[in-house]
Amino acid sequence: MGTNDPIAIVGGGPAGALAGAMLAQGGRKVLLFEEKLAWEKPCGGGLTHKALKQYSFLDQDQIEHNVVRRCELISPSGRSVQFEMQLPIAIFSRFALNGLLLERAGGAGAEIRKERVREIRRHGSEWVVRTADGEYRVAHLVLAAGARSALRSQFTRPFASDDLMVSAGYYIPGRSSLIQIQFLKGIAGYIWTFPRTDHFSAGICGRTDGTSTAEMRRILEEWLAKNGFDIAGARFYSHILPALRSESLQELEACGEGWTMIGDCAGLVDPVTGEGLYYALRSGELCAQALLRERPEEYRWGLEEEILPELKIAAAVSQRFYTGQALGESVLEVMIKLTAESESFRALMRDLFAGVQGYRGLRSRLYRSLPTFVAEAISGSLRLTWGTERAVEPIAE
Numbered sequence: 001m002g003t004n005d006p007i008a009i010v011g012g013g014p015a016g017a018l019a020g021a022m023l024a025q026g027g028r029k030v031l032l033f034e035e036k037l038a039w040e041k042p043c044g045g046g047l048t049h050k051a052l053k054q055y056s057f058l059d060q061d062q063i064e065h066n067v068v069r070r071c072e073l074i075s076p077s078g079r080s081v082q083f084e085m086q087l088p089i090a091i092f093s094r095f096a097l098n099g100l101l102l103e104r105a106g107g108a109g110a111e112i113r114k115e116r117v118r119e120i121r122r123h124g125s126e127w128v129v130r131t132a133d134g135e136y137r138v139a140h141l142v143l144a145a146g147a148r149s150a151l152r153s154q155f156t157r158p159f160a161s162d163d164l165m166v167s168a169g170y171y172i173p174g175r176s177s178l179i180q181i182q183f184l185k186g187i188a189g190y191i192w193t194f195p196r197t198d199h200f201s202a203g204i205c206g207r208t209d210g211t212s213t214a215e216m217r218r219i220l221e222e223w224l225a226k227n228g229f230d231i232a233g234a235r236f237y238s239h240i241l242p243a244l245r246s247e248s249l250q251e252l253e254a255c256g257e258g259w260t261m262i263g264d265c266a267g268l269v270d271p272v273t274g275e276g277l278y279y280a281l282r283s284g285e286l287c288a289q290a291l292l293r294e295r296p297e298e299y300r301w302g303l304e305e306e307i308l309p310e311l312k313i314a315a316a317v318s319q320r321f322y323t324g325q326a327l328g329e330s331v332l333e334v335m336i337k338l339t340a341e342s343e344s345f346r347a348l349m350r351d352l353f354a355g356v357q358g359y360r361g362l363r364s365r366l367y368r369s370l371p372t373f374v375a376e377a378i379s380g381s382l383r384l385t386w387g388t389e390r391a392v393e394p395i396a397e
Helices: 014-025 049-054 094-108 150-154 213-226 246-250 277-292 297-323 331-341 343-354 362-386
Strands: 007-010 030-033 065-074 080-092 111-113 117-123 126-131 134-138 140-143 164-173 178-183 189-195 199-207 236-242 259-261
Touching: 007 014, 007 126, 007 134, 014 030, 014 094, 014 277, 030 094, 030 126, 049 080, 049 277, 065 189, 065 331, 080 094, 080 178, 080 331, 080 343, 094 111, 117 150, 126 140, 140 277, 164 213, 189 213, 199 213, 213 236, 246 297, 259 277, 277 297, 297 331, 331 343, 331 362, 343 362
Parallel strands: 007 030, 007 140, 030 111, 065 178, 140 259
Antiparallel strands: 065 080, 117 126, 126 134, 164 199, 164 236, 178 189, 189 199
């Protein structure tokens, strides 16, 4: 592939748009196909401190976002804790975020075509991309069209049902400075409310095994009504996310001769939390860097060095996180109890939310700090029993 050969990107979400901007800035001819342009998705839209530090242009005033420092975690039994995040989360409308990234790609010189790709086929050393408006010949293909794109099957196996997560929710008018996360009994997932600039993204996500989308919607609506959220007139969204098992991540095919997959399309989503924005942006960046160096194989090396180890650990602990036992209770109950009663554990939770504590190194930090966690939790429980001191830090309004 020469530097003058065109590159096609199919899909204009965060992964495809960032890759398109970087490639165009690097002097490559880019055709970016996205039939919907900017659109909403049923997700929180949160970007961690780690993501904002790496992509600092997202933290500018050019795009509206809500900077949130407070978080409430609620266990399946109803035990709750609030804490303040020293490194806040920025919460974006996905419509606004996608629009900004596409605008940056177009401004860098990428040719954005609002067309649906109907067919991709190999022709000698080129790819032929066919839409309703015509055919385009390109030297390299970047697929960023999402987890359920039918185009994936031309390059790799479709995701199995066990590798998918349902995400569904509402956008509800209102303002707040508090993220809420409610863990659920019997479901490997959670309910969230993320406050954006003028509305809440409120939803539920969980693996597709055992619980139907209709049942998850019912659980969500009951919780929202109980907690004072009015969904009358609110629009309902649903989406399928990849949440790959360990064995699926081991066999992941994200690139090949003349093609690359990035973002959700490649399955690069945290199987514990369903968070994929950072991985979408980072995979788009790794892909663009490899293609600009004319060494597309380096994309795979980047995934294996940086992204896949994190996701493999998450996949290995996902089931235990939601259904496992620790210290005589469920992992979720213990996690929230320790967050309430141990300052050291709260510091760990803050680092996890900020993205500065990854899964790699988490086990050793837990083992190293476990005696402190337990001692602080016992001390906190005694203080609560004697009524002499609050175990949960006060939250400034």
